[in-house]
Amino acid sequence: MxxxxxxxxxxxLTIGLFLVTVxxxxxxxxxxxxxxxxxxxxxxxxxxxADFLGVVQLIVYVxxxxxxxxxxxxxxxxxxxxxxxxxxxxxxxxxxxxxALVLVLMFAAPIHSEAIAAAALYPMHEGVGNAQDVGIVxxxxxxxxxxxxxxxxxxxxxxxxxxxxxxxxxxLTEDMTAxxxxxxxxxxx
Amino acid sequence: xxxxxxxxxxxxLIFSIGLVGVLRRRNLLMLFFATEVMLNAVNIAFAAIxxxxxDLTGQMFAFFVIAIAASEVAVGLGILIVLYKKHGSLDLDDxxxxxx
Numbered sequence: 001m002x003x004x005x006x007x008x009x010x011x012x013l014t015i016g017l018f019l020v021t022v023x024x025x026x027x028x029x030x031x032x033x034x035x036x037x038x039x040x041x042x043x044x045x046x047x048x049x050a051d052f053l054g055v056v057q058l059i060v061y062v063x064x065x066x067x068x069x070x071x072x073x074x075x076x077x078x079x080x081x082x083x084x085x086x087x088x089x090x091x092x093x094x095x096x097x098x099x100a101l102v103l104v105l106m107f108a109a110p111i112h113s114e115a116i117a118a119a120a121l122y123p124m125h126e127g128v129g130n131a132q133d134v135g136i137v138x139x140x141x142x143x144x145x146x147x148x149x150x151x152x153x154x155x156x157x158x159x160x161x162x163x164x165x166x167x168x169x170x171x172l173t174e175d176m177t178a179x180x181x182x183x184x185x186x187x188x189x
Numbered sequence: 190x191x192x193x194x195x196x197x198x199x200x201x202l203i204f205s206i207g208l209v210g211v212l213r214r215r216n217l218l219m220l221f222f223a224t225e226v227m228l229n230a231v232n233i234a235f236a237a238i239x240x241x242x243x244d245l246t247g248q249m250f251a252f253f254v255i256a257i258a259a260s261e262v263a264v265g266l267g268i269l270i271v272l273y274k275k276h277g278s279l280d281l282d283d284x285x286x287x288x289x
Contacts (some may be wrong), residue, residue: 007195034226038225054252070229076218096212104202107194149256
């Protein structure tokens with residue numbers, strides 16, 4: 001009962017929030033609803049018993065990625081509404097609706113999967129916490145992808161610093177004449 | 190009772206929302222948001238399959254998807270900042286400078 005209520009609540013809220021993200025004209029609204037939707041998706045993970053994944057989702061997505069987006073929006077003009085030229089809205093909604101219909105029909109079909117269920121590659125253990133299970137599998141079977149992911153994150157960090165770090169001393173949103181005026185006023189004093 | 194199909198259908202709906210966003214948005218930052226929506230939808234499907242088949246592989250893939258999303262955002266936002274410095278806008282129509 002508890003699981004059913006939580007599932008329907010989370011799914012309705014998540015779909016609504018992501019619709020706001022996709023449809024909104026304001027960047028701040030879009031980003032805030034995206035962050036809220038990601039928090040609710042971590043709720044899905046907690047329902048599904050993937051505790052460690054939920055915590056990672058909260059820390060990485062809501063903590064790091066959203067902070068990165070909000071930091072990047074200091075460079076852009078976030079308060080102004082975005083003017084977009086949407087040429088063929090009907091076609092887009094038709095394609096999106098059709099793909100949604102096809103995917104839902106595919107996933108609503110009954111699953112005959114006794115063979116898959118019997119051959120779990122890395123089964124979860126009873127009485128062992130999810131974080132412990134994940135840790136054992138991650139550091140034995142998935143050690144090399146883990147290390148490669150670490151190197152990839154390092155490369156991404158260096159790339160981000162180099163791309164964004166050039167000319168950090170010049171302002172993007174204010175024009176340079178305004179700074180000059182401030183300097184002139186300072187000189188007069 | 191909530192079965193695997195429920196989670197997969199929610200995941201498909203969220204993925205379609207992200208797809209609509211990718212198709213109709215013209216602003217690069219909004220395109221990034223739509224991409225995040227799609228990645229999250231796939232993560233829900235991975236976690237649900239992992240739970241219902243009692244197999245940890247799905248969760249592992251979800252972790253790597255999260256790592257890839259993080260590095261994508263780091264590099265992508267750097268590129269967005271460079272583009273904004275160069276063109277003064279993030280609109281895709283303004284960036285079409287390879288038209289022959």
